[in-house]
Every structure is written in C-alpha cells, then in structure tokens.
Amino acid sequence: MGPQRMYGLTPWVRRLLVANLLVFLLQKTVFLQLAAELGFAPLQALTHPWTLVTYMFVHGGVAHLAFNLLALYVFGPPVEERMGGRAFIGYYLVCGVGGAALSYLLMLVVPVRMVIGASGAILGMALAFAWYWPDEPIFIFPFPAPIPAKWLVTFAVGPYEIHKDIAKEDNGKELPIEFYSMPGGRAVIKEDFILAEMNNSVRFFSKMFGEYPYPLFRGVYHPFNFGQGFPTTIMIPAADRASYRTYSFIAHETSHQWWGDMVLWRSYRDQWLSEGFAEYSGMLYVQLRDKTSSEKELIQRARDELKMPPGTLTGIGHGRLVDVGPLVMGHRVESRETRGAYTALTYEKGALVLRMLHFLFTDPQTGDGKAFFDLMSDFVRRYKDSTATTEQFFAVANEHLKNTPLAQKYGYKDLNWFYRQWATQTYLPSYELSYHIEADTTGGVILKGELLQKGIPEGETWFMPLPLLLHFHGGKVSRGTLAVLGTHTPISIKLPQLPEKVELDPELWILSDKTSTTKQ
C-alpha cells in the first residue's frame, strides 16, 4: 500500500501545501522581510547555507504561489504514491536544491540577485510524473486538446556535438538532417548509422504519407532506453545495432512526425492513430529495408504479445492481453491488474488493424497498395496541424473505399463492419481452410471445402476477406481472396489445373490467433 490520501492529497503533498501557504501568510502579515531572509541569493550562499532549502517555501505573489500549488496538487499525489513518502520528500528537496544550484548557470546570462519559490522542486516533480506516465493527457487552459505529460516537461541539456547529413528527396528538395551526439565516446553510438536510418526513413514516409513539412529533421541522443518524437526532433537512445528491431524503432520515431506531430490524436480513444500507425510505419520501413522475412517476424511478435497474460503488481495475471479491452479504450486498458495492455493493444493491435486496412485497400492480384497510401496521405492532408478521431479516420477511409477491388468484389459500401469488429470489440478469431480437390467435368479441377472462423461468440457475425495463395507446377503462383462470413463459409473455386500447394494468408495480413490450411 502507498501513502493514504486525505481530500485527494497524500501526506507529504498535504504538508508541503500547508507549509507553503503558512509561510506566504506570515510573509504578507507579520514578517514582511521574510522573503529577503529566506530567499536564495547565489552570491551569499556560503554565509546563508540554509537558504538553499528555505528559498523554496517563499513566494513572490499570489499568482506565483497559486501556480506552484496547483502543479503540486495535480502532480504530487500520484508521484508520492508511486515513490513512497520518504523518497518523495527527499526527491522534492533535492530538486529544489538543484533549482537553486541552476541559478549559478543562469547567472552566466543574466545577473541573479535572489531566487524564491517552489518552482525548481515542482518542475522536478512534474518531470517525475512525465517519467512514470508519459502519455497521460493533461488539459491546459486555454488549449482545446489534451497534451501528453511528456511534452510539457521534456528538455535535454548536454555537451552535444552535431553530425550532419542531407536527405535528397525525389522532387529535388534537400532536407538537412542533424544528429546531436555526445563527444568523446560518452555515448557508444554510430552517428553515421543513425543519420542514414533517419535519412532513409524520412524520405520513405515523405513519399508514402505526404511531404515532410518542417525545414529540418533532427535526432538527439539521450541516455534512457526509449524514444520520443517531437515536431522536427526525435530523441533516441544508443540504438545502433544493425538489426530489424533498430530499423523499426528509428522508423517508428521518425514516423511520429506524421502520426502525433502533424496529426495529433483527439482523446485516449484515438491514441492508436499515433502509436499503432507509428508501429505499422516501422514494420513497413523494415519490409523495405530488410525484406519481408523481418517484417513477418515483427508481425508475429506483435501477435504473440497480444496473447500474453497481463502483468499485475505482484506477478503475472490471467487470460490474454487482447481480451482486456478494445482498441478505442487507449491507455484506459492499463491498470494495476492489466499491465502491458496499453502497449499490446494501442501499439501492436493498432499496427495490425492498420495492416488489415492496408490489405483491404490493396489489389490482391497485383499487390498494388497505392490506394492505401493515398488514403493515409489524404488523412494527413486533411488533419494536418490539428487533432483527429478514429471516426474521422474511418470517414476518410470510407470515401476512398469505392474503387478498391475488394469492396467491388464483395459489395461493401463502407467500413463500419470493420470498425465495429476491430476497433470496438475484443475478439481474436482463428481461420481454418479445409479443402479437397474434385475433378471438373468441363475440364480443370474444383477446390471445394469450407472456411471456418472460430473465436467469435454466437450472435456475432464477423466478415473478413483473406488472401489466398495457390502454387502450381513450374513455380507458377496465383493470388486471390476468400471471404468468410460467420462461422462456416462453403468454398468452391474452379481452377485450370491441380494446385501443388494452397495457402491461406501466408503473409500474415489478417490478424488472427491462428490461420491454417488443411487438405482432406
């Protein structure tokens, strides 16, 4: 158990609030010189060492005090609960002392006579909050949309050295690329490698999702084991092993320039528009960079993650992550009893759901996916520099659907069925094609059998087209699709000759628990 709350406040947050209010009251009534006595004057630190701590309890005015206490009230309790009381107050004071120390740095630029206020300590606490809950949306008046916590309190300071490159786009445009690295082997990182990956991926996504809109693309090394994307700038850890995981990681962060920076999700229901889209962008880049087998491995890993049990505070829970909640629940699927659900669903399932849309917009015979990328770049064009919802994305998709070969073949006019199944429901189907070959009296053969869809409860009728691959003698391959509706769909296909091998969805386009083909 963490510290107990009272009126929503944890013990140390309560004490800090009272202390700050009390000091302010005394400052304004009895001891009018208190700020001068307790404030931190950098040039008198040796003779007044106590001011390193006391300065953070005096404030300049009501607005100064109110702003700090509001931040303490919002960020303090969850951070204290997470850290524990003693660690929390220790950390708070250390940040405050650190704030005083920073005033020496500030003095290099402007003269600093005295600093007062809890801002240093409060900033430290807000940083801790963003560290623990980077994607927690925060509403700030007067902004209309929530802002993820990490965007509010991120900065990087270091003796960076800048490595440069230029991305030459197909239209002749040149985009400067920079990577801020650490000098002298402080970071074991191959700058050329990172620059090349940033260069390749920003050009790839410019082509696929619409032109990169900023005048510069920058990467910054940071020592923690995660990435982060801001408009024009991504933060990356030492990730330079030449493997498909690194390629997809850097590409994921790069694609956030489109998914998250150009088009921001509107609410937690739409988070997959950033993270799922970025994750799938990473997979697409890997396919280009490292051929299909690596992409397949990434897809398989994402599927496996969905079937893992959730974590709990004390160990491993029951069931599967995929059953915790639907895609549109975003970070709300994550709890003490369902750890890992947010990444599994928003990142991995989000990516695989977008991949299914990629399939629905692809010509199954030729493999041409231009319609999919037209949809994606149109979505960016319409919602650039604003927020978008899942419904708005599907509205754009519906407009693009008309001329796709699959919509024409199966006669669906919109993707409402797809949205219902994959965005609002949690089922994970299995597909099984069982078939035999019969001779056709008019020549050729008939592939006969049925396509089973399991894992969907009775009363639900799911529809899905799946790719079918037929191998014939002499290495000839024929591509087509089969659609399933409900649990049993009978199959009968005329073929010119006997197939050597029949495969249902060998490239893992359609998300399933298991997809198999059996010959009877």
Ligand SMILES: [Zn+2]
């Ligand atoms: Zn991301």
